[in-house]
Amino acid sequence: MTMNCIIIDDEAAARAIVAQLCSKIPELDLIDEFSSAIEAIKFLNQQTVDVIFLDIHMPGFSGFDFVQTLKNPPKIILTTSDTNFAIAAYEYESIVDYLVKPITLERFEKAIQKVKNTLAQQPKTLNKEDATSGMGKELYINIDRRLIKLKFNEILLIEAKGDYIEVKTEKQLYRVHSTLKKIKEKLPEEIFLQIHRSFIINFTKIIDIEDNSVLIEKNVVPISRSNRPELMRRLNLL
């Protein structure tokens, strides 16, 4: 399946990087690049594309403004230097993923896989609710042969405990036979982060951070030295 794509970013360096990443994915056909959303709208009035790599933070006309102008938006992957727009991004059905710069090839490939999965599910889509369920806002866990739906934004943290993991939500604690590695692959990186070999947290739920720990509701979670720089990088520090 070949997918046409375009890049919208006001920085030439950022466009060059995304273009290079696109060149590494055989299914992607980069057909054009734009330094402003306005230019891209004119182009999209003439031609359809499958995927847009869109910078959120552009002067005058932001990425979110752009998304709102599209009547039939294609799949959109946001690219940004900020993590604090991640939750807002999930408000839009067309936004499939959210890549924080500098983007690695591994993370880029994952985003493309999400687009492919979403596109593959589309013909089977019966209604809006079905469509959004395939877009990664929740996961199902298997407990006593029951599949229980957990919304990402309700999960506080996940702790590894031997052959099990404990998923702590705002209301309940679930014990699941699985590994942190497996669940990490199912969680959106925009809001989840592994901060210790035994803990993944929803970092939008952090209340405060001390030297070696974070507080999430009433849970004190340790931060390992190796994971601390990534946590600090993703915080919206004042």
Add this chain to the structure above:
Amino acid sequence: MEQPNLSYIKELAGDDVAFMQKFISIIKEEFPVEVKEYMRQLKNDQPREAAQIVHKLKHKFNILSLERAYILAVEYEEELRLGRIELHSKFITILKNIETYLKTI
């Protein structure tokens, strides 16, 4: 002081020499323009507009593996949005460091 490097770009380029050269040429061209624009906005007492440029520059800090500089830029961008420029001198030191580095590549 941490030093800029091209390790991220080299990893992305692999054997693609053309991309490396293209990227270096872009950053050499784009960086001074953004610095000039940043200085112009500050001179005109437009800190909120300067914040927009800092936002772009901080991405370049990231690309050049300047992690501490990136954290400072995040802080400075917010400061500028509030109309303050206390971190300007530290920010300028980073910009000069990059400017020197870009002359070597």
